[in-house]
Amino acid sequence: MTDADGSGMSAVTKATRVLECLAEAGELTAAELAANLGEPITTVYRMLGNLESIGWVERGERKGAPVRLGIDLVALGHAVETSLDLRAAARLSLARLAEETAETAYLCVPDGQRGVCIERVDGKYTRTAELTIGGSLPLHQGAGPKAILAFSPADVRDNYLRALRGSQSNPITEPEAVKLERELDAIREAGAVQSDGDITPGVFSVAAPVVDHRGQVIASITLSALNARDDARHREFVQLVRREAAAISTTLGHHDADH
Structure with a gap:
């Protein structure tokens, strides 16, 4: 040109x-x-x-x-810097999860009404996950995107549910919306998402939110594995993912690790 x-x-x-x-x-x-x-x-x-x-x-x-x-360019630069900092901070945690469990770990960030995978470390024995790098899902589907939605502010959740109800292509019914609201409440209470074959049959995933220095949810990390029907292992996954999500959040300047 x-x-x-x-x-x-x-x-x-x-x-x-x-x-x-x-x-x-x-x-x-x-x-x-x-x-x-x-x-x-x-x-x-x-x-x-x-x-x-x-x-x-x-x-x-x-x-x-x-x-x-201009301020828009400054904001863009800050967003890029934040993204780079986030990926750098998450990479160590994802590698640690993959090494400790031999399973696949990945990082999701919100993009409008979808969650996008921007980093991933494959496990030793299985290479399965709901998302590949660059792949995305609606925020109410999959462990990683759902963790972002569940821990977002109430107005963000309400707007998302309103958009789902009014969707022209694939609207949800009122009972489905109520069920999703209750599920999001339960996720916040538990501190993590557990997904059992919701996206990929036979795959169990756990995700937890990552928050920045302002306490705002900016990402989630997920650990995925073939479902061994082992409740003890699933509970271990929850603890490991919450631990690493808190570690990333602390690296990004969040002081209350127990989010």
């Missing part, structure tokens, strides 16, 4: 250079940016207009109409 000015430099590359200059300087006018980049000021104005329209730059406070990095 090239710009109409024939420079051969892609619009994305130019926009990146603009953002890098602003990140280093704090605030710059269009003229200052043009001088730094070696670009015509008309090109810089065009790029700034595009970047401002998506919230990546905003007007600064100095005289001369300077611009600076």
